[in-house]
Each structure stands twice: as structure tokens, then as C-alpha cells.
Amino acid sequence: MKKVYFCQWCGSATKQDIPDGDDKSRAICTSCGKVTYQNPKMVTGCLVEHDDKVLLCKRKIPPSYGLWTLPAGYMEMGESAVEGATRETWEEAGAEVEVMSPFAQLDIPLIGQTYIIFRARLKTPQFSPGPESIECRLFALDEIPFDSLAFSSMLVTLNLYIEDLKAGKLSFHYGTINKRPGTGPSDIHSYTLDDHLRC
Ligand SMILES: [Zn+2]
Structure with missing residues (x-):
């Protein structure tokens, strides 16, 4: 799966981490905190x-x-x-x-x-x-x-x-x-x- 490096809402850099309550590593915005979910x-x-x-x-x-x-x-x-x-x-x-x-x-x-x-x-x-x-x-x-x-x-x-x-x-x-x-x-x-x- 291709990594997402930038937030799709605000364009800031993302970091890979497991969001609270989740069990998978996702791209999380370092600025606005939104998660980019990648789905089929x-x-x-x-x-x-x-x-x-x-x-x-x-x-x-x-x-x-x-x-x-x-x-x-x-x-x-x-x-x-x-x-x-x-x-x-x-x-x-x-x-x-x-x-x-x-x-x-x-x-x-x-x-x-x-x-x-x-x-x-x-x-x-x-x-x-x-x-x-x-x-x-x-x-x-x-x-x-x-x-x-x-x-x-x-x-x-x-x-x-x-x-x-x-x-x-x-x-x-x-x-x-x-x-x-x-x-x-x-x-x-x-x-x-x-x-x-x-x-
Ligand atoms: Zn953002």
C-alpha cells in the first residue's frame, strides 16, 4: 500500500501511528490531527x-x-x-x-x-x-x-x-x-x- 505523506484536508505532513481505539497504523495529520483512511x-x-x-x-x-x-x-x-x-x-x-x-x-x-x-x-x-x-x-x-x-x-x-x-x-x-x-x-x-x- 502506498504511504500517505500529506494530510488530505490541510496538506500538512502526516505521521504513521495507531489512532486511539484503532488497531491499525494510519497516516495521522501532525497539524489538524485528522486520519487518512485507505480503503479498497x-x-x-x-x-x-x-x-x-x-x-x-x-x-x-x-x-x-x-x-x-x-x-x-x-x-x-x-x-x-x-x-x-x-x-x-x-x-x-x-x-x-x-x-x-x-x-x-x-x-x-x-x-x-x-x-x-x-x-x-x-x-x-x-x-x-x-x-x-x-x-x-x-x-x-x-x-x-x-x-x-x-x-x-x-x-x-x-x-x-x-x-x-x-x-x-x-x-x-x-x-x-x-x-x-x-x-x-x-x-x-x-x-x-x-x-x-x-x-
Ligand atoms: Zn491535516
């Missing part, structure tokens, strides 16, 4: 289905430039997860979608992120890469570029989706993605999916 961020996105294919975007921005992802990004203040997923799909893939159901919530404790991925369908059969994408494409399930996916979260999501379709029943999945010790962020295959729940 929510990433929201869409698994867009069309003609038995799924929509992927090739990233034009770091990290994972040139690798494929579902359209997804950080939720903004003032929007819901569904609104965020719809917006990200519009921004990254130029696709207008209707969200159908939640598909997966995947926590990645190591990096403080939670992904929520919705199944969605195209309102019109049109899409085109936005400024953050090199290319957007519909992939049949046996064409998905598993060797050049951008993130573990997308690998897990697509694997669960394919397993569900093979089993003939789509579920909602919760799971925790734990990276194996000693692996870097670019090694998306070195993880375990723990606490996997489905309904």
Missing part, C-alpha cells in the same frame, strides 16, 4: 454478450498495454456500479449496453481492489474503440486470447463464464483472487481463487 477501490465492468461471443478491448494505456480486457474501470463518486460499468463500456468500447445481471464479485486483497462484473447485452450491434483502446472485438468462446489477457480478474471472470456455459447454468460468483507469493503483477496466471461461492 471498486472496479466495475461488463461482460458483453452478443451472438454467443464476448466483447473484449485491447488496452491502449498502461498497465498491460496491448493486452485484452473486458471493458471496466474505477467507479466514480456519485454513480452506481451499474452506471459505472455502462459508462466504462461506452468509453472503452463505444458500445451502448443494457446490464442484465451481476456475474461476479472478485476481491483482490493484495492490491486493495474489488471487481464487480455484470453480464450485459448490446443495445445496438455497434462498437468502436474509445481513446483507451487499440481495438475492440467480439470473440467466440474458443477464440478468447487467454495468452494475452491484461488482468487476473478478467482471466477468472472468463474462465467462470465458460465453465458456467458448459454446465448449462449461469451463476453469480464471489471469490478472492490471491496472487501466489513472489509473482509480479504481469503474471496473471499465478493466483488461487479462494472462498469461491456461487448462487
Whole structure:
């Protein structure tokens, strides 16, 4: 976790200490005394289905430039997860979608992120890469570029989706993605999916 060196309210220097009544070390302002809490961020996105294919975007921005992802990004203040997923799909893939159901919530404790991925369908059969994408494409399930996916979260999501379709029943999945010790962020295959729940 990145350290916070300056108070987000008054800009003075912070010190790391355990606030009264707390049990974790936090950045505490040396001037106004306020505590800066760091909490996980929510990433929201869409698994867009069309003609038995799924929509992927090739990233034009770091990290994972040139690798494929579902359209997804950080939720903004003032929007819901569904609104965020719809917006990200519009921004990254130029696709207008209707969200159908939640598909997966995947926590990645190591990096403080939670992904929520919705199944969605195209309102019109049109899409085109936005400024953050090199290319957007519909992939049949046996064409998905598993060797050049951008993130573990997308690998897990697509694997669960394919397993569900093979089993003939789509579920909602919760799971925790734990990276194996000693692996870097670019090694998306070195993880375990723990606490996997489905309904
Ligand atoms: Zn302060």
C-alpha cells in the first residue's frame, strides 16, 4: 500500500501511528490531527454478450498495454456500479449496453481492489474503440486470447463464464483472487481463487 505523506484536508505532513481505539497504523495529520483512511477501490465492468461471443478491448494505456480486457474501470463518486460499468463500456468500447445481471464479485486483497462484473447485452450491434483502446472485438468462446489477457480478474471472470456455459447454468460468483507469493503483477496466471461461492 502506498504511504500517505500529506494530510488530505490541510496538506500538512502526516505521521504513521495507531489512532486511539484503532488497531491499525494510519497516516495521522501532525497539524489538524485528522486520519487518512485507505480503503479498497471498486472496479466495475461488463461482460458483453452478443451472438454467443464476448466483447473484449485491447488496452491502449498502461498497465498491460496491448493486452485484452473486458471493458471496466474505477467507479466514480456519485454513480452506481451499474452506471459505472455502462459508462466504462461506452468509453472503452463505444458500445451502448443494457446490464442484465451481476456475474461476479472478485476481491483482490493484495492490491486493495474489488471487481464487480455484470453480464450485459448490446443495445445496438455497434462498437468502436474509445481513446483507451487499440481495438475492440467480439470473440467466440474458443477464440478468447487467454495468452494475452491484461488482468487476473478478467482471466477468472472468463474462465467462470465458460465453465458456467458448459454446465448449462449461469451463476453469480464471489471469490478472492490471491496472487501466489513472489509473482509480479504481469503474471496473471499465478493466483488461487479462494472462498469461491456461487448462487
Ligand atoms: Zn491535516
